[in-house]
Amino acid sequence: MYNILTPQAFVFMPTALAIVTSLFILFYISFTSNFHQTHLTFTHFSSFNSTSQKQVISLLGSTQSGGNGNIQSQRHMELNGKYVNDNEVFHDRDSFMDNYKEMNRSLKIYVYPHQKGDPFSNVLLAVDFEPGGNYASESYFKKVLVVSHFITKDPSNADLFFLPFSIARLRHDPRVGINGIKDFIKSYIFNISHEYPYWNRTNGADHFYVACHSIGRFAMEKVIDVKINAIQVVCSSGYFVSAYIPHKDASLPQIWPRPGGDPNLAPYKRKKLGFFAGSLNSPVRDKLLEWWGNDSDIFVHFGRLESSYAEELVDSKFCLHVKGYEVNTARIADALFYGCVPVIIANHYDLPFADVLDWKHFSIIIATLDIPLLKKILQGITQQEYLVLQSNVLKVRKHLQWHVSPVDFDAFYMVMYELWLRRSSLRLQ
Ligand SMILES: *[C@@H]1O[C@H](CO)[C@@H](O)[C@H](O)[C@H]1NC(C)=O
Numbered sequence: 001m002y003n004i005l006t007p008q009a010f011v012f013m014p015t016a017l018a019i020v021t022s023l024f025i026l027f028y029i030s031f032t033s034n035f036h037q038t039h040l041t042f043t044h045f046s047s048f049n050s051t052s053q054k055q056v057i058s059l060l061g062s063t064q065s066g067g068n069g070n071i072q073s074q075r076h077m078e079l080n081g082k083y084v085n086d087n088e089v090f091h092d093r094d095s096f097m098d099n100y101k102e103m104n105r106s107l108k109i110y111v112y113p114h115q116k117g118d119p120f121s122n123v124l125l126a127v128d129f130e131p132g133g134n135y136a137s138e139s140y141f142k143k144v145l146v147v148s149h150f151i152t153k154d155p156s157n158a159d160l161f162f163l164p165f166s167i168a169r170l171r172h173d174p175r176v177g178i179n180g181i182k183d184f185i186k187s188y189i190f191n192i193s194h195e196y197p198y199w200n201r202t203n204g205a206d207h208f209y210v211a212c213h214s215i216g217r218f219a220m221e222k223v224i225d226v227k228i229n230a231i232q233v234v235c236s237s238g239y240f241v242s243a244y245i246p247h248k249d250a251s252l253p254q255i256w257p258r259p260g261g262d263p264n265l266a267p268y269k270r271k272k273l274g275f276f277a278g279s280l281n282s283p284v285r286d287k288l289l290e291w292w293g294n295d296s297d298i299f300v301h302f303g304r305l306e307s308s309y310a311e312e313l314v315d316s317k318f319c320l321h322v323k324g325y326e327v328n329t330a331r332i333a334d335a336l337f338y339g340c341v342p343v344i345i346a347n348h349y350d351l352p353f354a355d356v357l358d359w360k361h362f363s364i365i366i367a368t369l370d371i372p373l374l375k376k377i378l379q380g381i382t383q384q385e386y387l388v389l390q391s392n393v394l395k396v397r398k399h400l401q402w403h404v405s406p407v408d409f410d411a412f413y414m415v416m417y418e419l420w421l422r423r424s425s426l427r428l429q
């Protein structure tokens with residue numbers, strides 16, 4: 001995927017765009033099954049308008065690597081289930097694997113050092129407990145990073161510099177609080193840029209921070225260089241979120257660690273067609289309630305859930321992720337964890353690891369405008385097609401899980417890979 005983003009590739013963009021558009025139209029006409037129609041229509045036309053360039057590139061990638069140029073038969077093979085393997089959840093598995101090994105071997109991170117006695121050690125050092133809850137991703141990442149083999153004590157060896165402040169912990173620190181975060185960040189950047197030479201060399205372009213709480217996106221407002229130069233690894237990664245710059249920044253998956261072992265992941269015996277539970281805090285959710293609030297196949301629940309959330313997810317074929325205040329919630333990772341195919345209704349969400357994983361093979365992406373068609377779309381997916389999607393869910397779920405001792409290809413390694421793709425040595429080439 002990354003290899004394809006060369007300057008030469010962009011020369012062909014207008015032609016490629018025309019060809020691909022015609023191909024889409026051909027697909028649309030030639031396929032009779034509902035699945036193709038909904039898939040192509042909803043993922044490529046209705047939603048994610050602003051990512052079309054990315055999708056064109058990935059499509060070109062798959063036709064080129066497919067070699068036979070006959071996309072039509074390629075898709076049939078996939079959907080017949082005969083040729084399905086691990087490959088299809090990636091845009092380009094081989095190039096990912098090669099780059100991953102190189103990343104794992106050579107990526108080096110320098111973390112600005114802080115001592116236990118530092119008055120803000122609670123914010124700057126890794127937590128000494130196992131992170132949990134809605135914003136665990138932020139704490140998990142730092143906790144795993146600082147004891148990993150990616151750390152270097154020698155800044156001249158570093159590809160990237162980590163700004164270790166925790167937005168979630170600043171928010172709860174009575175000395176700072178929500179209103180003090182901007183000043184804290186300003187003071188922090190002032191201090192490191194005076195005490196060390198590294199920030200000034202690039203104005204922060206080889207620096208990164210990690211935040212899961214959405215308040216993080218207002219936190220950098222007093223240091224514009226962080227927003228425009230540094231790599232922001234954040235959960236609230238929307239294409240229309242001011243301050244989030246796709247390709248420079250990266251989407252951090254929001255993962256609420258679920259206790260206990262693996263749930264029952266079987267695709268069968270899932271009685272509900274669709275499931276959603278949450279609070280009614282956005283126009284998109286209002287619309288979901290309006291259309292599906294009383295439906296007997298799609299179970300939409302607002303307010304406190306009487307039944308067990310885990311059992312509901314295990315009992316459903318499709319689990320809805322619906323934009324609330326922000327595009328992100330922990331529901332996608334929950335769906336994957338419980339073996340449920342995610343249905344993503346959050347326009348312009350820069351999905352986690354989207355430059356590696358091909359989300360259309362293990363999720364259904366539906367534009368907000370199409371909420372009235374939700375049931376038709378889900379019912380249009382045949383059992384055979386569902387089994388393919390669900391088996392792909394089982395293949396990708398490991399990428400959206402944290403471990404205190406990281407496991408290859410888990411959320412920690414995937415975030416490291418995203419950083420590797422964005423390291424400044426590459427950007428400055
Ligand atoms: C999609 O993008 C095009 C070109 O940028 C724009 O003209 C059009 O209004 C967009 N459509 C939607 C639905 O956002």
Ligand SMILES: *[C@@H]1O[C@H](CO)[C@@H](O)[C@H](O)[C@H]1NC(C)=O
Binds near residue numbers: 101104408
């Ligand atoms: C990544 O590095 C770790 C630590 O050196 C090692 O245990 C692991 O096997 C490596 N994984 C791959 C795929 O190279």
Ligand SMILES: *[C@@H]1O[C@H](CO)[C@@H](O)[C@H](O)[C@H]1NC(C)=O
Binds near residue numbers: 120187188
């Ligand atoms: C920056 O340094 C000053 C002076 O040492 C200190 O008072 C302040 O707390 C530091 N700011 C941060 C965010 O650590």
Ligand SMILES: *[C@@H]1O[C@H](CO)[C@@H](O)[C@H](O)[C@H]1NC(C)=O
Binds near residue numbers: 193194195196
């Ligand atoms: C970095 O730049 C700032 C602003 O120009 C300057 O005040 C500071 O001394 C520089 N830091 C170092 C370590 O030279």
Ligand SMILES: *[C@@H]1O[C@H](CO)[C@@H](O)[C@H](O)[C@H]1NC(C)=O
Binds near residue numbers: 289290291292293294
């Ligand atoms: C659901 O049904 C109840 C009872 O018929 C009705 O009062 C309510 O307005 C309906 N809600 C929606 C969202 O259609």
